[in-house]
Amino acid sequence: MGATGTIDWDKIRADFPLLRRQVHGKPLIYFDSANTGQKPECVIAACDDFYRRHxxxxxxxxxxxxxxxxxxxxxxxxKLAAFLNVRADELVLCSGTTFALNLVAYSWALPRLKASDAILLTRMEHHANIVPWQLIAQRTGATLRVAELRPDGSLDLPALYAAMTPEVKLLAVAHVSNVLGTVNPVAEICRQARARGITTVVDGSQAVPHMPVDIAAIGCDFYAFTGHKLCGPTGTGGLWAKREHLQAMPPFLGGGEMIKEVRFDGTVFNDPPHKFEAGTPNIAGFVGLGAAVDYLSGIGMAAIQAREAALLAHASEELRKIDGLRIFGSAPEKAAVISFAIDGVHSHDLATLLDLEGVAVRSGQHCAHPLLQWLGVGTTCRASLAFYNTHAEVEAFIAALRKVIRLLA
Incomplete structure (x- = not known):
């Protein structure tokens, strides 16, 4: 179908069976795709066909x-390798971003870092890109450093580059913030890090489902992503790593499939990426993820990005008209994620009442406690949109939100 043709978005929406259901007697408006994406019929059918026939x-x-x-x-x-412009033998299939980042932490960082080293993170990271590095720092004596943000939720790039001192051996950064929607210039960030000899890890969870991602062009050392946000099944995802890293890293888990030969006096491990894929994988899940990649490629990721940008602009414009509502994150480059709070209203109350109106948004701290502390709020509501949403849903969401605010006033 591609980005240049005319796309029937209503027809595409019809591919998602769950979006036809009702909740609390009202049509579902699913604005929680940053949490997990919905699945088109072809993905569901691919998983079903695997179990029935193969x-x-x-x-x-x-x-x-x-x-x-x-x-x-x-x-x-x-399929995933072609989708991301990488070599298939550099792509480890795993349960998702969290596993992928822990694989880097324990197989790459733990054997290499020492007490005089530093790990550089950013304020906007998801817990999955914070906690593993904390655990590694505790075990190695390395220190954690944090690069801060500008008021609009974008990275303070000069400060980030200034923080890339000789002690920093690893930089872990989100491609897209799951709270602010900020799209970071990861190619330039990785170029700056590479010039200083710093290994780079990019969390692509919120990028791969929503925009074209060319890992080769980014120039990082590691790139992690998850399948369930990519219209694929849960328990799927991957880690791309430079071949030399995969060859040098010890296995993270031991068991079947990741070996060539086992003796009681030693084991010969399999070649990458299979060296890191111990045990029976989520086979049907990855068959479904392959179907999801085919489906998204058929639409075109550039077209998906443009569609979501239009929905984001519409929703943001309408939300800014609501008195007492504050949006967190206004970076020039932003994905379709809107975190917001309303003066005097707890986000859980807001989300609960919106659910009764058929609107699904997430409330809480979004696995980003340090970021919310910096924002000065305990919780937010988050409306995250995807290409299968509609402008009519945006209008219905705004109407439901205004109704709920009146009830809570």
């Missing part, structure tokens, strides 16, 4: 079903 374990059997399962699983790896 179910077997991968890389373990020479029978027909085993061959079919292995080809389907490895086919999904190839």
């Amino acid at each position: 179910n077997a374990n991968v890389s373990r059997a020479v029978h027909q079903l085993g061959s079919e399962a292995t080809e389907a699983f490895e086919g999904a790896r190839r």
Whole structure:
């Protein structure tokens, strides 16, 4: 279909069966895609077809079903690699971003960092890109440093670059903030880090589902992403890493599939990426994720990005008209994520009453406690939009929000 053609967004929306349901007797308005994306019929069908017609374990059997399962699983790896412009043999398939970041932490950072080293993070990171580095710092004696933000929620880039001192051995940064929606210039950030000999880890959870991502052009050392936000099944995702890193890193988990030979006096490990894929994977999930990649590629990620930008502009304009409502994050480059609070109203109360109107938004701290502390709020509501949402839903959301505010006044 592509970005240049005319796209029937209503027809695309019809591909998502869950969006046809009602909640509390009202049509569902699903504005929580930053939490998890909805699944098109083709993804659901692909998982169902695998279990009905091809179910077997991968890389373990020479029978027909085993061959079919292995080809389907490895086919999904190839699709993901092409989607992200990387080599398939540099792409580790795993349960998602959290696992991927922990893999880097324990297999790359733990054997290398020492007490004189520093790990540089940013204020906007998700807990999954904070806690593993804290654990590694505790075990190695390394220190954590934090790069701060500008008032609009963008990174203070001069301060970030100034913080890239010789002690910093690793920089971990979000491609897109899950709270602010800020899109970070990760290619330039990685270029600056590379010039200083700093290894870079990019959390792509909120980027890969919403915009074209070319990992080769970014120039990072590691890139992590999750499948369930990418219209794929839960328990899927991946870690891309430079081949030399994967070859040098020890395995994170031990077991079947990640070995070539096991003896009681030692083990010969498999080649990357399989060295990091111990045990039976979520085969059907990755078959579904491969179907999701096909589906999104058919639409075109540039078209998806443009559609979501239009929805973001519409929703932001209407929200700014509401008295007492504050939006967090106004960076020039922003994804379709709107975190907001209303004076005198707790976000949980707001989200609960919006749910009764059929509107699903997330409330809380969004796994970003340090960021919310910096914002000076305990919790926010977050409306996160996707290409399958509509401008009519934006209007209905605003009407429901105004109704709820009147009830809480």
